[in-house]
Amino acid sequence: MKIASAAGANASRAVRLTTIVAMLAMWAAGPATAGAEPLDPAAAARFARLALECVHREYPNHLSHTLASDADARPPRELSPAFYGCFDWHSSVHGHWLLARLARSYPNEPFAAAARAALDETLTPEHIAGEAAYFRAAGRASFERPYGLAWLLMLDAELRVWDDPDARRWAATLEPLEGEVISRVGRWLPQLAYPIRIGEHNQTAFAFGLMLDYAAVRGDAPLRALLLAKSRQFYARDRACPLGYEPSGEDFLSPCLAEADLMRRVLAGRDYARWLGAFLPQIPARPDVPWLAPAIVTDRSDPKLAHLDGLNLSRAWMLEGIAAALPPADPRGAVLRAAARAHRAAALPAVTGEHYEGGHWLGTFATYLVTGGGAPLRQSPQ
Numbered sequence: 481m482k483i484a485s486a487a488g489a490n491a492s493r494a495v496r497l498t499t500i501v502a503m504l505a506m507w508a509a510g511p512a513t514a515g516a517e518p519l520d521p522a523a524a525a526r527f528a529r530l531a532l533e534c535v536h537r538e539y540p541n542h543l544s545h546t547l548a549s550d551a552d553a554r555p556p557r558e559l560s561p562a563f564y565g566c567f568d569w570h571s572s573v574h575g576h577w578l579l580a581r582l583a584r585s586y587p588n589e590p591f592a593a594a595a596r597a598a599l600d601e602t603l604t605p606e607h608i609a610g611e612a613a614y615f616r617a618a619g620r621a622s623f624e625r626p627y628g629l630a631w632l633l634m635l636d637a638e639l640r641v642w643d644d645p646d647a648r649r650w651a652a653t654l655e656p657l658e659g660e661v662i663s664r665v666g667r668w669l670p671q672l673a674y675p676i677r678i679g680e681h682n683q684t685a686f687a688f689g690l691m692l693d694y695a696a697v698r699g700d701a702p703l704r705a706l707l708l709a710k711s712r713q714f715y716a717r718d719r720a721c722p723l724g725y726e727p728s729g730e731d732f733l734s735p736c737l738a739e740a741d742l743m744r745r746v747l748a749g750r751d752y753a754r755w756l757g758a759f760l761p762q763i764p765a766r767p768d769v770p771w772l773a774p775a776i777v778t779d780r781s782d783p784k785l786a787h788l789d790g791l792n793l794s795r796a797w798m799l800e801g802i803a804a805a806l807p808p809a810d811p812r813g814a815v816l817r818a819a820a821r822a823h824r825a826a827a828l829p830a831v832t833g834e835h836y837e838g839g840h841w842l843g844t845f846a847t848y849l850v851t852g853g854g855a856p857l858r859q860s861p862q
Contacts, residue, residue, distance in 0.1 A: 519850040521589050523828075528582050528591040530833045530843035531575040534566040535598050540836070542568045546619045559614060562607035562657075570628035570681070571841040576602060577635040578844045580650075581851055584642045596646060603650040608657050615660045625668060626676075626687035629661045633694035634853075640697050641857045662703065665691065669706050675714035677739075679731030679791070684714065685738040686794075689854070692745050697857050711746045715739050719758050727775050732790030732845075734798065736760065741798040741854065744805035752805050756812070765811045767818040772799075774826035783837035790838075792827035793845040796820045801854045824849065 541556045541564070556564035563572035579595035586592055615623065624632075636658050639651035676684045688707050695704035721736035740756060747755055756763075764771050772795075775788040803816035831846040833839035847853070 519585075521586060523850070524582050524586050524847075525589060525591045526833075527578060527831065527843040527847045528595055530831070530839050531566070531578045532591070532594055532598055533833070534836075534840045535572055535575045535579070535602065537565045540567060544569065544623065548617075548619055561610040562602050562604075563611065567836070567840045569624055570631055571844070573628055573635055574631040574841070574844040577631060577638055578847045580635065580638045580642065580647070581847055581853075584638065584644070584647070585851060599650055600646065603653045605653055608653055612656045612660050615657070615664070621664065625664070625682075626684060626691075627681035629665060630687040630690035630694075632657065632661050634690050637694045637697040637857055662700070666703070666706065669710055672710065677735045679726070679728050679733050679735055680787070683733050683735065683738060684710075685735070685742045686733050689738070689742040689745060692742075693854070693857065708746055711742060715743055716746075716755070720761060721759050723760060723762060723772070727788065727791055730784040730787050731775075732787040733794050734791065737795055737798040737802070741801045744801055748805075749807070753807060753810060756802065756806070763812045764815055767815045769815075771815070772819045774823050777830065780830065780838055781835045786835065786838040786842075789827055789830045789842055790845050792823045793831075793842070793849050796823035796827065797849045797852075797854055799823065 538556050543556060543559070545552070545559060547553060560569055560572075563569050563576070566572040566575045576599060579598055582589075583592045583595040583599070614620065636651060636654050639647045639654065642648075672684070676682045688711055692704060692707050692711075694700070695707065718739065721739065723734075723736045726734055726736060736759075740760060743755060743759075744752055762771060774792045774795075777785065777788045777792075779785045780789065797820075799816045799820035803813040803820070806813045806816075828846060828850070830838070831842045833843075
């Protein structure tokens with residue numbers, strides 16, 4: 481019995497070592513999602529071009545702006561001197577995240593220099609001071625909450641893990657606005673009594689996931705504890721999510737899948753597998769059973785109908801994240817990965833920039849998907 485136990489222990493250690501080596505190899509290759517094809521540099525250049533064409537393009541512009549007097553009727557570049565482009569504030573912020581992500585991941589590609597120049601033009605002390613002042617003005621307590629705030633934190637996290645002197649300077653420059661965001665998130669979460677379950681910007685599950693990833697990078701234990709507590713309060717007892725009701729006509733986030741993707745960050749191993757079984761019991765045990773078809777996009781020139789391209793992209797990365805959190809032998813993993821592949825195939829060819837209605841933001845969702853945005857952030861190779 482002792483010999484058998486020792487052999488079993490050695491086998492277990494070997495399995496763990498093999499897993500660790502595989503993970504290190506995956507991370508060393510770059511931030512791509514496990515099991516996904518590496519991002520082709522030409523595709524990376526296409527996504528970078530979409531952001532480069534909009535981060536300093538002021539018009540058209542959709543403002544979420546409360547006027548307290550005539551003095552507040554000002555152009556976007558004066559209201560938000562850093563993030564006035566890409567049609568709206570949050571798209572500008574995550575467009576800058578896209579540029580940082582791709583410049584970090586592909587430093588020798590031709591687009592990297594243009595991406596760095598755009599980041600340098602935006603992230604100046606004067607611009608960020610103006611953004612922080614806008615946040616502090618009366619009547620803006622809910623500005624860009626939670627979606628834009630979460631992406632601002634992700635931009636900061638991306639800069640923090642980039643081993644580059646310019647990135648360190650940009651991250652330091654961003655600190656006053658980062659502090660404003662953390663402060664208001666810290667005030668808001670204790671007062672939030674209920675989750676927000678819609679398929680658009682206000683959804684809490686998606687924002688919580690991004691914020692938890694940021695907290696891990698920054699080592700922000702109080703923020704992480706607050707997010708974990710709220711996630712358990714809101715979602716741990718959820719059962720039988722009505723995935724059949726999705727999508728709504730203007731969704732770009734799945735309420736059910738985003739919650740499951742968040743909870744893989746909260747629960748682990750068998751606890752997560754059991755929770756998922758109760759939450760999404762409709763996941764079949766075989767990948768050849770149809771259960772989640774990609775959304776149909778009827779008009780990509782319509783800004784709301786184009787949301788459904790974003791839904792297919794976000795569904796794909798959420799399905800991949802959920803599958804990766806399950807035990808290797810769990811048959812649902814293959815089912816989830818097959819559905820993710822179908823959503824990838826439906827969505828990625830549509831990220832062209834033909835229509836500005838989608839071009840100003842879909843590049844970020846495509847980049848988040850193909851570079852494994854939901855995987856642990858790591859520092860760039862030195």
